[in-house]
Amino acid sequence: MAQAHHMRIGEVAERTGLSLRTIRYYGEVDLVVPSARSRGGYRLYTETDVDRLQLIKRMKPLGFSLDETRELLAAVDGLSADDTDEDERAALAERLDSFEAAIADRCVTLRRQLEMAEEFAERLRRRRAGRAASA
Incomplete structure (x- = not known):
């Protein structure tokens, strides 16, 4: 079996666009x-x-809150685990479906907000062009 490539936190920060502090924080909150x-002792x-x-x-x-994020990650982990039984797998898939619906709703909300911001x-x-024309 091939050994996984390990990266230090700086490389991970560069690849993800997250700060070192944020990555460490995500580790602290598991x-x-x-x-x-x-x-x-470097994180790999x-x-x-x-x-x-x-x-x-x-x-x-x-x-999404940290708890919701944790819940989604647990569902993803459970679905990819070999030892997850069929009933649990079905429940986890259902949970992911609810996250997909929540994401779709939030995207609609963000699109509306973007439309309002663009209109504004x-x-x-x-208004600025009208003032410049009257000057």
Whole structure:
């Protein structure tokens, strides 16, 4: 079996666009625990850890709480585990379905907010253009 490539936290930060502080915080709250530690005590992460951080990063702007994020990650982990029984797998899949619906709702809300912001910006541009024309 091939050995996983381990990355130090700086490389992970660069790849994910997250700060070192944020990555450490996610470790402190058990969202992403480093896969290993170097002999010198440095946190070491794998590609799976990076994927997990990217998922968390995508949930944040949608307004998911840490508990909701933890719940989604637990469902994802359970579905990918070999020892998850069929009933539990069905319940986890149902939970993911509810997250998908929540994400879709939040996207609709964000689109509306973006439309309002763009409309507001356009009104300001027109107002400024109207003042410039009368000057």
